Amino acid sequence: MPPTRTKPNAQVRARHVPQRTCVACRRTGDQRTFVRLVRTADGGVAVDERGRAPGRGAYLCRAVACWERGAKGALNAALRVTLNDTDRAAIAAYGAQFWSAPPEARDAGESGNA
Secondary structure, X not given: OOOOOOOOOOOOOOOOOOEEEEOOOOOEEEXXXXXXXXXXXXXXXXXXOOOOOOOOEEEEOOEHHHHHHHHHHHHHHXXXXXXXXXXXXXXXXXXXXXXXXXXXXXXXXXXXHO
C-alpha cells in the first residue's frame, strides 16, 4: 500500500463558498442560491444559468417578488443598462417559475409546520 501524503492529524480546511447579494431584496447568501443575469454585448439582458457568461452580472433570489422588482428597474442600476419591454417580459416570465415567497419566509414557514 503506498504511503499517504497527508499528516494523520491534519485538519481539513472548509472550502470557500462565494457570497452574493440579490439586487432586489438585498439578501446575502451562497452563490448557488441565486440566479445570475448578465448584460449582453448588444445592451440586452440574458439569464446566465451556468454563471459563467462574460459581461457585467447581477444576482436575483429564486423568489417571484425579486424577479418582478428586478424587471421593474432594480437591474437597471446593477447592470448599467436600460431594460426594454422585451427584456422586462423575458425576465418576468423566467421568474414566474420560482416560489412566490422570499427564501427566508419559506424557511420560517417550513420549520413552523414540523
